[in-house]
Amino acid sequence: MNNRGSRFGPGAEFDLISRLHDFDSELPPGVSLGSGDDAAVLEGGWVVSTDLCVEDVHFRREWITDKEVGYRAATAALSDIAAMAAAPVGLLVSIAAQRGGAFDLEQVQAGILEAAGKAGASVIGGDVSTSPGPFMVDVVALGKSTSPVRRDGAKSGGEVWVTGSLGSSAAAVRVWRDGGTPNEALRSAFVTPEARVNEALYIAKDLFAHAMIDISDGLIGDAGHIAASSGVKITLNALDIPIARAAINHLGRTEALRYALAGGEDYELCFVTDPGTVDPLHFLDRYGVTVTKVGSVTEGEGVWLKEENGTLSAFVSGGFDHWAVEDRLTERES
Amino acid sequence: MNNRGSRFGPGAEFDLISRLHDFDSELPPGVSLGSGDDAAVLEGGWVVSTDLCVEDVHFRREWITDKEVGYRAATAALSDIAAMAAAPVGLLVSIAAQRGGAFDLEQVQAGILEAAGKAGASVIGGDVSTSPGPFMVDVVALGKSTSPVRRDGAKSGGEVWVTGSLGSSAAAVRVWRDGGTPNEALRSAFVTPEARVNEALYIAKDLFAHAMIDISDGLIGDAGHIAASSGVKITLNALDIPIARAAINHLGRTEALRYALAGGEDYELCFVTDPGTVDPLHFLDRYGVTVTKVGSVTEGEGVWLKEENGTLSAFVSGGFDHWAVEDRLTERES
Numbered sequence: 053m054n055n056r057g058s059r060f061g062p063g064a065e066f067d068l069i070s071r072l073h074d075f076d077s078e079l080p081p082g083v084s085l086g087s088g089d090d091a092a093v094l095e096g097g098w099v100v101s102t103d104l105c106v107e108d109v110h111f112r113r114e115w116i117t118d119k120e121v122g123y124r125a126a127t128a129a130l131s132d133i134a135a136m137a138a139a140p141v142g143l144l145v146s147i148a149a150q151r152g153g154a155f156d157l158e159q160v161q162a163g164i165l166e167a168a169g170k171a172g173a174s175v176i177g178g179d180v181s182t183s184p185g186p187f188m189v190d191v192v193a194l195g196k197s198t199s200p201v202r203r204d205g206a207k208s209g210g211e212v213w214v215t216g217s218l219g220s221s222a223a224a225v226r227v228w229r230d231g232g233t234p235n236e237a238l239r240s241a242f243v244t245p246e247a248r249v250n251e252a253l254y255i256a257k258d259l260f261a262h263a264m265i266d267i268s269d270g271l272i273g274d275a276g277h278i279a280a281s282s283g284v285k286i287t288l289n290a291l292d293i294p295i296a297r298a299a300i301n302h303l304g305r306t307e308a309l310r311y312a313l314a315g316g317e318d319y320e321l322c323f324v325t326d327p328g329t330v331d332p333l334h335f336l337d338r339y340g341v342t343v344t345k346v347g348s349v350t351e352g353e354g355v356w357l358k359e360e361n362g363t364l365s366a367f368v369s370g371g372f373d374h375w376a377v378e379d380r381l382t383e384r385e386s
Numbered sequence: 387m388n389n390r391g392s393r394f395g396p397g398a399e400f401d402l403i404s405r406l407h408d409f410d411s412e413l414p415p416g417v418s419l420g421s422g423d424d425a426a427v428l429e430g431g432w433v434v435s436t437d438l439c440v441e442d443v444h445f446r447r448e449w450i451t452d453k454e455v456g457y458r459a460a461t462a463a464l465s466d467i468a469a470m471a472a473a474p475v476g477l478l479v480s481i482a483a484q485r486g487g488a489f490d491l492e493q494v495q496a497g498i499l500e501a502a503g504k505a506g507a508s509v510i511g512g513d514v515s516t517s518p519g520p521f522m523v524d525v526v527a528l529g530k531s532t533s534p535v536r537r538d539g540a541k542s543g544g545e546v547w548v549t550g551s552l553g554s555s556a557a558a559v560r561v562w563r564d565g566g567t568p569n570e571a572l573r574s575a576f577v578t579p580e581a582r583v584n585e586a587l588y589i590a591k592d593l594f595a596h597a598m599i600d601i602s603d604g605l606i607g608d609a610g611h612i613a614a615s616s617g618v619k620i621t622l623n624a625l626d627i628p629i630a631r632a633a634i635n636h637l638g639r640t641e642a643l644r645y646a647l648a649g650g651e652d653y654e655l656c657f658v659t660d661p662g663t664v665d666p667l668h669f670l671d672r673y674g675v676t677v678t679k680v681g682s683v684t685e686g687e688g689v690w691l692k693e694e695n696g697t698l699s700a701f702v703s704g705g706f707d708h709w710a711v712e713d714r715l716t717e718r719e720s
Contacts, residue, residue, distance in 0.1 A: 096431075101511065109517065146524045176413065186518055
């Protein structure tokens with residue numbers, strides 16, 4: 053779910069529609085959180101989000117199997133509710149597909165069911181239509197949470213952490229766009245990401261996270277969503293970013309850092325806690341997933357990056373250009 | 387929301403995916419009703435449905451303004467939860483649109499907001515993406531219901547009723563496909579249908595409806611969903627079908643009857659009650675909407691039509707061909 057700072061670049065109409073979704077000030081009865089976070093929160097602990105996946109925008113047919121199309125679309129939606137610290141329950145899946153079997157819908161569905169099953173959710177409904185153009189799948193994820201973690205709770209003095217390593221997914225796209233074939237480590241980051249469901253529940257309950265988001269727009273962008281909605285300044289340390297080894301091997305460290313910061317679609321978690329709360333070894337032991345402190349929260353605004361040469365750069369709209377990853381498949385909300 | 391008997395015709399893959407959604411036997415905790423009805427029902431009284439609308443499948447650009455595209459898509463989703471006797475609360479709207487303003491997204495959103503506002507709902511989230519092909523909008527409707535009315539409660543001895551009049555929406559499509567311009571009565575049925583929210587709440591609470599569905603697949607098809615899921619036989623009387631006057635004027639009575647029975651997208655309600663429960667005059671007085679008894683429920687299976695010449699025809703898969711409306715915009719779940 054989006055409606056956050058648009059990454060659509062020049063398409064002013066997409067900024068517009070993103071803004072038009074922002075109705076936080078007039079939430080209907082029974083809705084405790086609306087647009088502007090990963091998911092909406094409903095009375096009774098329900099958390100609901102929707103994530104749209106479009107052929108040739110979010111993936112290309114020649115890169116990814118039909119099963120992976122389904123798996124990835126479901127994971128993207130599940131990751132949104134995981135980032136609220138919700139336990140996934142059900143998915144509604146809307147599919148528009150060409151006639152004549154261009155996509156094997158049984159395979160797409162198998163991928164959706166596999167991702168849902170891993171996250172503990174079932175498919176409970178949906179819609180299907182023909183499409184005269186690209187294949188599209190819109191996945192609605194429904195989950196339950198006793199105490200959703202929002203984006204707007206980051207406090208000065210907090211530490212900024214991320215799970216896993218970053219940059220592989222965008223690097224895989226780069227390789228494909230260059231006409232190559234990404235190796236398995238890069239490819240799997242793009243096609244079979246994991247929704248960090250159990251990690252998010254632990255981060256919320258045991259680490260008392262102030263704020264949390266999944267990294268689908270790139271760390272800079274997603275930390276920016278936390279900073280903006282919390283009214284704080286986040287400073288990231290370039291030297292501390294957990295760049296994916298596969299991305300470094302393929303792109304070199306400088307370029308891989310750019311991908312780790314701005315590439316997006318890693319579906320890792322970025323969260324803010326009180327200092328000293330997180331034990332990375334315990335986290336690794338418990339989930340087999342690394343967790344890395346990448347920055348800090350102070351009074352102020354925006355995302356700042358302490359680069360490896362000591363330079364401090366501010367991320368403002370239109371700025372940070374040398375960190376942009378132009379060769380993502382497309383600019384988009386994701 | 388669909389996953390009901392597919393109307394996709396020859397596209398076996400769509401039947402397949404419809405079947406793959408059917409997981410009623412293994413509903414996750416917190417979900418009391420899944421695929422196979424208009425909407426899923428969640429613990430706490432939440433009702434949720436999703437409805438997909440695709441350019442050149444559900445509408446054509448030259449027929450309908452951008453605002454009407456949004457209005458119609460939202461109404462289709464709202465009608466699904468209305469048919470469960472739920473009060474609409476919120477919408478999540480996912481839009482895939484071409485770059486460059488082919489569609490005015492502010493107008494689309496205005497139409498969505500107008501339909502939502504009429505139904506008492508707000509837009510609480512969504513997703514946006516570019517589309518390299520047709521415009522698509524997937525609307526998730528969330529509502530609350532204290533006692534949802536399902537499809538599977540029809541009992542032998544019940545009466546079958548419909549609200550409003552039928553056939554105009556499909557007749558409008560027929561006129562457009564023939565190269566003409568439908569008159570305002572036909573056109574408005576297609577572009578600005580009403581979700582029968584208040585009527586459905588009354589039908590559920592005051593008329594104790596056994597079963598209810600919205601007529602998006604055509605009366606024969608939607609009565610068929612009630613019959614199949616309730617394990618009963620429904621007999622419709624052709625002479626009693628409330629054919630829309632505008633459809634009769636344009637198509638003649640025989641053809642208009644065919645459209646009223648099989649055309650779909652009227653978004654009226656079809657419901658089953660105990661005999662003698664419904665007072666049409668009171669209903670008209672209260673809502674300004676007619677309500678007509680069109681048939682009866684008995685033991686057996688399927689939908690049967692008592693034609694005007696007294697012939698009794700059974701609707702079975704592949705049968706009823708002379709009642710099919712081939713010139714609907716497309717075969718589809720809707």
